Amino acid sequence: MRRVSFWSGLFVGALTSVLALALLELGAAAWKFPFVPFDMFEWITRILPGLLITAGIDVMVSLISALGIRPTSVAAKLAEQGMAILVFVVGSAILGGLVALVSRGRTRIALVAGVVAGALLLTAGIEAASRRGEPSTAAIVWLAAVLLGWGALCGGLLATRASIARKTHGMPARAERGRRNFLLGSIAGVAGASAALFAIARRLRPEAIAARGPTGRAARLRDISGTTGPAASPRADVLARRIMPVQGTRPELTPNSSFYRIDINLEPPRVNAEEWRLGVEGLVDHPLSLSLDEIRRMPAVSQVITLECISNRVGGDLIGTSLWTGVRLRELLDRAGLQQNARAVHIRAADGFYESVELADMNDPRTLLVYEMNREPLADIHGFPLRIYIPNRHGMKQPKWITKLHVADRDGPGYWVERGWSAKAIPHTTSVIDVVDKPLDRGGTRVVPVGGIAYAGARGISRVEVQVDGGAWEPASLIAPPLSPLCWVLWRYEWPYKAGKHTFRVRAFDGTGAAQEVRVEPPHPDGATGIDELVAKV
Known part of the structure; x- marks a missing residue:
């Protein structure tokens, strides 16, 4: 009897999970059925300790900020979705490895073990999806077909791999050729089917999750x-x-x-x-x-x-x-x-x-x-x-x-x-440099326009100051009055031009005259504090 290795099971479990992902995406796009990888990831993150989730958020946002990827919220959401899919693939791979160990190359046991693995995924998927609301009967039938089908396919491919190994035992050249053909054939079959399903789902997805009304306009x-x-x-x-x-x-x-x-x-x-x-x-x-x-x-x-x-x-x-x-x-x-x-x-x-x-x-x-x-x-x-x-x-x-x-x-x-986050969640006074623009002439003097925003919650902003290269803090001009007492204030500052690379810093004072906190603190638990700075060559 020729056994299939745990590593082969990992590969087959991960490979076939891609086809399952494509089918789940099709169901979500066409009929709004639960997308199990996302539901399971949300379920996991809601039961994990808050400090662990907070640490994960901090690491993710810090990495996004360090890489300079914007918008941060879009990048963060894509990263979370990527992690959810990775967790599903890794979980499927581990189940595939276990199927390989249990079946020991026996066809019938491989199929049964595969279906059992699919049933485990199905149970977890339904439990996770129910957190958003009880799945419909049609949704449960679809999930059962996809996830039990995944298990059967996984077990079937492992049984096929074991059969090839038995037939080529003692014939190294044929064994290597059989292993290679199995590998390439499996990849090609799964990749072709998955690509077609993802393409169909992509065409359906915009209508399935369309936001109500246009989302691109700003108020005038x-x-x-x-x-x-x-x-x-x-x-x-x-x-x-x-x-x-x-x-x-x-x-x-x-x-x-x-x-x-x-x-x-x-x-x-x-x-x-x-x-x-x-x-x-x-x-x-x-x-x-x-x-x-x-x-x-x-x-x-x-x-x-x-x-x-x-x-x-x-x-x-x-x-x-x-x-x-x-x-x-x-x-x-x-x-x-x-x-x-x-x-x-x-x-x-x-x-x-x-x-x-x-x-x-x-x-x-x-x-x-x-x-x-x-x-x-x-x-x-x-x-x-x-x-x-x-x-x-x-x-x-x-x-x-x-x-x-x-x-x-x-x-x-x-x-x-x-x-573990703030019970009051009151915004700190903050100010940001958005731009250091090109020099322009102002009454015969060359100046460098610098602009940005300042915000202090409902307390308002009374003044903004800019510092260049560690010099004196100079007052900026506020674009005042703001659009409301509840919104940020735009500001501008014109610095006497001097060629070279310079460091610009900004600080703000709220409506009571209190200066923003200069001590550097992370977002958790009460919100970030510190001074924004921008290095620019002018």
Whole structure:
């Protein structure tokens, strides 16, 4: 009897997993069936210790930053998806190796062992997929066909390899030729079938996960004329009189397609708008179940806001500014009738995320349940159909894909708070150099325009200063007033030209006059601090 080695089992398990991936991708694209590698990876990351997940995030973002890859959120999401696929392939390879050890070259046992290995994958896949919602019968049948089929194929190929080895035993030349033909034939067959399936899925995928509405436009200044309340924008004629930002500074309003996306999902939840309801329950006199249309019929509030991820590094791009439209949380809670002992709202989301809103934020007229971004419905990746905005908080405190508001008599848990991140998540004052532009003439003097942003949550920015080559700190000009009291401020500074390589640094002061923290601290647990600097040759 000729056995098949564990290493051969590893190879066959990994190779056939590529075909399984192609079929799973086809099912996800064509019928929105669960994509098991992503579901399993999300399941694993949600049960691992928070400190381990945080360490992994830090390493990943540090590597992306060191390599200079932008946008950070896109690169991070692709890296996570790549890790999920790698975990699936490695897991399949290990199962293939175990099938080879158990079967010991026997055809029937190889097939049975392969199917058992597929059943293990199927069980884990269904369990992981159920975390997003109970899979449909059709989805379970599809997953069973793909994963049990993978196991049968894996076992069958290992049995075939053992048969070739038996027939060529004692004939080295024929054995080598048989091994090579098996290897090339297996690779060619799997690669050809997988390529065809991936191509079909690619054609179907855009329609299967299309974001609702265009996602490439930024709001224009005339769009913000309808803002209201304590965070209303200045009049258009006031904004038109401001100085111009330096060419190359990021847009004052971030296009939807460029707005960062950080969440706990490898793919965004796809919520059916017709079936979705917002539940309001707990310590209320009149529990509610509201459709999106009912929420949109309530008095709307629009305000320009800046949102920053607590994982953002100094000078990072996990920050953006948009015009958001929604209803005041307080108004919706008033409709439900808050009871006297209500102290917090526990928020639940379609992806399993959860957070708690304290009483002061509940009553803040700037706290919104948002359904539009830059005058367009929220895209799937940004929280369709409903997300929350809370002033002066990092994004980790602001769930997307909201499904339930539970009013309680005490603060509740938060997903990232339980994993070691800040309970308050208040943004630090930060400032960033976006660009050191080409020299230009200014009244007979050559100057170098330098531009960027400064942000301090809802505290606002009172001044920005720039330092060149370790010299004195000089005041920059603010593009003021900002678009709202809740957003970043653009700034510009014109430095007297001197040829050569120079180091530019920037610092900001919030609306109270307090300087930003210069001590270098990592993002975890309270957000990064330090001074941004840029070395440029002019």
